[in-house]
Amino acid sequence: MKLSLMVAISKNGVIGNGPDIPWSAKGEQLLFKAITYNQWLLVGRKTFESMGALPNRKYAVVTRS
Template sequence: MKLSLISAISENGIIGSGLDIPWSVKGEQQIFKAMTFNHWLIVGRKTFESMGALPNRKYAVITRSQLTSNNKDILYFTSTDEALSKLATLTDHAFVSGGGEIYKSLINKADTLHISTIHKEIDGDVYFPSIPKGYQKVFEQDFSSSIDYTYRIWKKIK
């Protein structure tokens, strides 16, 4: 199964303030919507509860609690390894989409990183991990918006 990671990050590494995304950048969320449409998203429970179930997506929610769902598009797991194992039987591609602890635990396993850098220093308390060695930038595009941003794609070097 191909594993991609997708996130927007401020210049100083912030991805969140509590359960909120501490910025609103016109157009940037369109990348997330387009890339994740009809895909499985791997998210932490708090991230899932704050964003809710977006249409046309399926969720592998990581939680320490023993939760279940009657919705076939929402599965709960107690570890990222358990989620990856099950998703490998359900799909050929999944997206890691937050929060901070989930990114940290899966960034080294991702084949592709889709990172939007928000060109502003933001106050917050949830940080994105550093991009590990072994990834190469293969695409970059700048966007002018309410806050300018740059979208980059990083591929793991095989």
């Protein structure tokens, strides 16, 4: 099994800031969509709720319950 991890971190070490991404990068969303197409995504509940389900992806959503 191959496992890849994709994490985006701001210059000051922030991964997330509430429901918003704390940076803006041209093409970042297109790259994310291309890399994750037809793949499994492991995401937190809040991330899943904020971005919604993208087509042609399978999700494992992590929650506290």
